[in-house]
Amino acid sequence: MRPLLFLSFLLGLAACGTDSPPATSNGECEESQGISYRTDGQLTFFRADSTEIKSIDIEVVDTDSTRARGLMARKCLPDDWGMLFVFPEERSQAFYMANTPRSLDIMYFAADSTFVNAAKYTTPNSLDNVFSDAPAQFVVETPAGFVDRHGLAQGDFIFWTTGDEEPEEVAVPDSVLTD
16 A cells, blocks of 8 residues: 555656746756747846846837737746837837736836836736836836846836847937936
């Protein structure tokens, strides 16, 4: 009887595996199911004084259908990766986490790329709207905890490049200089 009980215990442990996708040798994760991610460019976060905070790889979404899908069904996000939502104009933004199985930080940025606000540690699969505090034209989603780890604050801003673009010199947005 004991060997059968022990075998049942081991089988139970094996069945309790994690939902986390496996990590590759370079620390990135591989999708076991769901939609995989792609890298379209790089985005850098800066302090108001132009001091670099952090650079991440990004997937850029700039059509209605790709913005609507966002990170839905993606179970795996590398720590140094995010999704940049580009809207045609600056306006109040609202996001929700339907069909999004991972907690995210959702950061809103004005048309001049300055930080508006962030919704941190969003609730996976929630239908509740998460709003920008002011009009925003760009939204960045990263794995939850990014904002706290890097201390993003008012006056900070973003700059990104895609494809083969040559990076330009990063300048402090005018709105930061006049405030």
